[in-house]
Amino acid sequence: MFIAKESKGITLKESLEEKLLKYFKAKACNINIISFFYNTPRIFKKLILYALAQKKTVLYITNENVNDVFLVNILREEGVICNYLGPQLTTSLKSGLNVVNHNGALYLDEKFDLVIYDDINSMPLYNKECIKKLLESCCADYGTMIAYSVEQVFTSEVTLFQCPNNNGKPLIEPRIINTRINVNEDLPLVVYDYLKWSIISNKKVVIYVPDDKKVDNIYNYLINFKDELTKNIFSYKSCGKKHESLTKFLAKAKAIMVTNCFENSDVDLTGINVMVFFAEDEIFNYKKLVYLSSRASRSKSLERGEVIFLSNELSEDMDNAKDILRELNKRAWEAGFLNL
Incomplete structure (x- = not known):
């Protein structure tokens, strides 16, 4: 597994949030965030709040239960309007967070300025090629795609690492x-x-x-x-x-x-x-x-x-x-x- 040198500088959640914001402002096309399952998507809060303030459209793809999307609960505390694009594919929001699962995203015609695929907070159902193709199909020209996964999805120099936080204990290896x-x-x-x-x-x-x-x-x-x-x-x-x-x-x-x-x-x-x-x-x-x-x-x-x-x-x-x-x-x- 390749992780860019950039990842070695990540020691705090705040620094990872700042790096995401920096790359988005620099119009990075694609970003890998390598993490472990059940980690927190709170790292996206600052980035999404900035993107919405800049009138950018944001899509968050997750296979979590529609009533229990962790990031939605975080952003609603900040007053962000969140819209789940369910089976009826309701109109997307220009000033809020649009949430959709993998299958629903396949039917979206609209392109978004920022697209995040969360493969961490639910059971993984799709391989990295499927995730990559879906991100590319949903992202606007000159937009930014972020793959949040246990592995590198994009062949990209922008690959960041989100460290575990288990009381200083390592993840269990089988x-x-x-x-x-x-x-x-x-x-x-x-x-x-x-x-x-x-x-x-x-x-x-x-x-x-x-x-x-x-x-x-x-x-x-x-x-x-x-x-x-x-x-x-x-x-x-x-x-x-x-x-x-x-x-x-x-x-x-x-x-x-x-x-x-x-x-x-x-x-x-x-x-x-x-x-x-x-x-x-x-x-x-x-x-x-x-x-x-x-x-x-x-x-x-x-x-x-x-x-x-x-x-x-x-x-x-x-x-x-x-x-x-x-x-x-x-x-x-x-x-x-x-x-x-």
């Missing part, structure tokens, strides 16, 4: 366990020991699997060991709504949940241990693996979770995910944000 065992039918002893250790340590565990069938397989296997592990073993299939089993899992001090629901960004799963079974499955691309790994890094306390990828073989995406997290920690260390 531990990879490869096994020849058919995980649908059995688990390696080291995984069983890890689950047992987690429960003894009063840690909850979320086990992510690719599909409904594997949810059933892993749940039915683990339930045989409820006396040795915990009676609080739950399964939660992706059904679009919060399920009773998820509510029970969140309420228990020692619990294991097997799920193929990767979103639930509004559910507090901080400080948990994360396991990804069948991590080599094609559904787990590298950005999704980084996203799931980040669940273990969200806790503000010193007691954070751990991450394990379990697979029959090592995939390129697993390697890439680990490399991205290592690079983010390296840059945070160079910027003086980590205390090891």
